[in-house]
Amino acid sequence: MNEEVQRLKTFEHWPHTESSHPGVTPIILAADGFHFCPTPQDPDTVVCFFCDLQLGDWERSDDAKAVHRKLSPNCPMVLGLPCGNVQKVNNASTKLEDDAPAHMRLENVLARKATLLQAVTALETSLEDARRQIVDAIHARKKLQQEAAVLASGMKTRKND
Ligand SMILES: [Zn+2]
Structure with a gap:
């Protein structure tokens, strides 16, 4: 799951839309290290491939990158440090919000x-x-x-x- 392209593929049945949850889109989540790990109890749980942080129960105003940074401040994905992450080529659609x-x-x-x-x-x-x-x-x-x-x-x- 160190490849952003592979992580992005896991979001095929992501339950939220970009208009309802603009801060937790598959593109944002995959770029920030997360892949989709839904369970019947937690249908919108994602996991960071590096720090194993599990996040879910997303609300409309949630910002995945901000929560990642807050709860796992030393994760190299948060710090933008090399950690084996393979970024998706031609990432123009990923907004650099931060x-x-x-x-x-x-x-x-x-x-x-x-x-x-x-x-x-x-x-x-x-x-x-x-x-x-x-x-x-x-x-x-x-x-x-x-x-x-x-x-x-x-x-x-x-x-x-
Ligand atoms: Zn992480």
């Missing part, structure tokens, strides 16, 4: 970006150090070669004496 999860996602992305940037800066610094060491080593080798050449020519000169 931009809080998107906002949190953005903060999450920015935090990761800052961490990566720090890592890149640290790498650049050590690369610069390594470059300097290589340059020093090349200079040292040249110097040694020159000294060796001087010594060799000195020995040759002495031999020829």
